[in-house]
Each structure stands twice: as C-alpha cells, then as structure tokens.
Amino acid sequence: MRRAIRRAVLLLALGAVSPGWAQRANFTWEIxxxxxxxxxxxxxxxxxVPVKLRAVRSKEKAQTILQSVVDRFISWGFVVPEAYKQPQLFREPMVTALDTRNFISYTAILQVNPDSTTTVFLGEANLGAAKAPKPAGLPLFPGASKVLTAETEGARTLSYTVSGKTSADVEAFYREQLLKAGYKEIQPRVFKxxxxxxxxxxxVTREGPVAVRLVRRAALPDDGLSPGE
Structure with missing residues (x-):
C-alpha cells in the first residue's frame, strides 16, 4: 500500500498542479x-505545492465511483473540465476539479484491485500556498517533459515522461550517469x-511515452555485505 500511495502522490500532484485547476474549503469526499x-x-x-492525501478502498465498481465523484464535484459548484481536457497521465482513470474561490484542487485516481474492489486515491492540493520547488539533484534524461519533484516519507522523488525512447534507453542513461557519480548498482535499477x-x-503511459520515476532517500553506510546478507 505504501508503494501505491507513493506512486499516487506523483499522479495526484501532476494532475493538481496543471495550470488552471483548484478547489474549495470544507469539501468532504463521499465514496x-x-x-x-x-x-x-x-x-x-x-x-x-502542499498536497494532502488519503486512500479509500471500495466494493463499488470504478465507473460508478468515478461518476459519483464527478456528481459531487458538480454539486459543490466546482469547475469540472470536459473529459478530453482531464489529465490522464497513466493507465488509471483520474478526474480533477477546481473550486475557484479557494485555489485548491481535488483529484481522484481509481485503481481496480485483483479482488474486484477499487482503491481511490484522493488528493487536495493547496495551490495558493505553493512555493518554489526544491531541486531533486538528479540528472534528467534529454527530452524529459512533465517534470515533477515531490518530497514525502523522508524521500525525494523525481518523475517525468520521455517520448521517442525505450525503457532500455533510459535505464542505460541512468546506469552510466550514476556509476560515474560513484554509485554502485546493488540490485537491478537500485543504486547506492x-x-x-x-x-x-x-x-509506459497510456499515450506511449516512457514514464520515469526516481526515488532518492538516505541510506545507512555500506557494511560491505551484498543485498540480502
């Protein structure tokens, strides 16, 4: 669940910080x-941008939940862009709405689970309290777009997409860059x-570009042991 929530942070933030999106105080979710x-x-x-998050698991079908969320947004007077204007950054359906009075956005992302339940990731982004983002301190693959940095649970995350390249191209780039910087690859795609x-x-995103996410966190000094020892 922690990994899913961390991934949802990026999705929610990408949707929430898109130009022209915001929300309203005292709104409550009803899933x-x-x-x-x-x-x-x-x-x-x-x-x-400060973002508050929660995850809700429901026995209802994803499409029914999605319509329920949209209806609630509308009942609160939020601006809900048409479907073709909604950011759909990954395979999970998502919807974002705006309350222009408070400049805070609401985003819901729906993930269907193997047991037929649906996990709904809910985010509230206070756009009015936005500050200059902290640099991630990580190299970007040439041609990166939709760049997002996030900080949570003691980790700093860099996320973006790349068009016209393969996952192997991006992996080779980071392996070269990080090994040159003195990191060791202790597991596939994990550098220390x-x-x-x-x-x-x-x-791979729904539209085809490669989705890249790097998570950077503090680590204990190397004890000379191989992973798992």
Whole structure:
C-alpha cells in the first residue's frame, strides 16, 4: 500500500498542479461502498505545492465511483473540465476539479484491485500556498517533459515522461550517469552511495511515452555485505 500511495502522490500532484485547476474549503469526499480508509499523515510537497492525501478502498465498481465523484464535484459548484481536457497521465482513470474561490484542487485516481474492489486515491492540493520547488539533484534524461519533484516519507522523488525512447534507453542513461557519480548498482535499477540510495522505476503511459520515476532517500553506510546478507 505504501508503494501505491507513493506512486499516487506523483499522479495526484501532476494532475493538481496543471495550470488552471483548484478547489474549495470544507469539501468532504463521499465514496460509495467504502470498506477502509488510509490517511497519509502530514502533507506531501509536490513541485512546491502542499498536497494532502488519503486512500479509500471500495466494493463499488470504478465507473460508478468515478461518476459519483464527478456528481459531487458538480454539486459543490466546482469547475469540472470536459473529459478530453482531464489529465490522464497513466493507465488509471483520474478526474480533477477546481473550486475557484479557494485555489485548491481535488483529484481522484481509481485503481481496480485483483479482488474486484477499487482503491481511490484522493488528493487536495493547496495551490495558493505553493512555493518554489526544491531541486531533486538528479540528472534528467534529454527530452524529459512533465517534470515533477515531490518530497514525502523522508524521500525525494523525481518523475517525468520521455517520448521517442525505450525503457532500455533510459535505464542505460541512468546506469552510466550514476556509476560515474560513484554509485554502485546493488540490485537491478537500485543504486547506492555511501550515504544514499536511488531507485529507478520505469513504465509506459497510456499515450506511449516512457514514464520515469526516481526515488532518492538516505541510506545507512555500506557494511560491505551484498543485498540480502
């Protein structure tokens, strides 16, 4: 669940910080057939925008939940862009709405689970409190677009997409760059220095570009053992 929430942070933030999106104070989510709720303590900093997150698991079908969320947005007077204007950054369906009075955006991302339940990742981005984002301190693959940095759970994340290249191209780029910088590859796509660890995750977006995510966190000093020993 933690990995899923961390990934949702990026998706929610990418949708939330798109130009012209925002929300309203005191709004409450109502997800039908809720089974459980996981609140992420504190807030996430995504490209300098404070984002509050929670994950809700429901027994309802994803399409029914999606329509319910849209209906609630509309009932609160939020601006809900037409479907073709909604950011669809990955395979999971997502919807974002805007309350122009408070400049805070709401985003919901739906993930269908193997047990036929649906996990709904919910985000509230306070665009009015945005600050200059902190640099990730990681190299970018040439031609990177939709660049996003986020900070949560003691980790700093860099996320973006690349068109016209393969996952192998991106992986080779980071292997070369990080090995030159003194990192060792301790596992496939996991690189470690004396003080930190960088994990590289690659995927393919709905539209085809390669989705790149690097997670950088502090690590214990190398004890000379191989992973798993």
């Amino acid at each position: 039908p057939q809720t089974v459980s709720v996981v609140d992420v303590p504190g807030q996430v900093d995504a490209n300098g 220095s004396s003080s930190e660890e960088i994990a590289l995750n690659l995927g």
